[in-house]
Amino acid sequence: MKIEVLYVAECPSHPSAVQLVKDVLREEGIVADVREVLVADQRSAQLLGFRGSPTILVDGQDVAGPSFSPECFALSCRIYPNSNQVGLPPAAMVRRAVLQARE
Secondary structure (H helix, E strand, C coil): CCEEEEECCCCCCHHHHHHHHHHHHHHHCCCCCEEEEECCCHHHHHHHCCCCECEEEECCEECCCCCCCCCCCCCCECCCCCCCCCCCCCHHHHHHHHHHHHC
16 A cells, blocks of 8 residues: 655645554554655646645545546645544545545
8 A cells, every 4th residue: 555645745634644644554453664755846746646735545536526627627725524633634534545545
């Protein structure tokens, strides 16, 4: 399983996103490396499918699903739907993506 946390420099949610992913992996008993990827420019954002900071990808798929158009790339903060924490997806969203990738 390949897990990446894409982020922009000085993103206040980046460390919490990494910890969220690690917590979900630990709770589910899954061993996987969490790769942190700095997105420095618009070209990188387009190549990586970056939809704001932080973006969590599990096997290349955004944990929030394909809810944005392919042209929607941004070097900005990200807001996740149904989240009670600014800049972070709900743990259930990350868990669902991880469990689907494990299958």
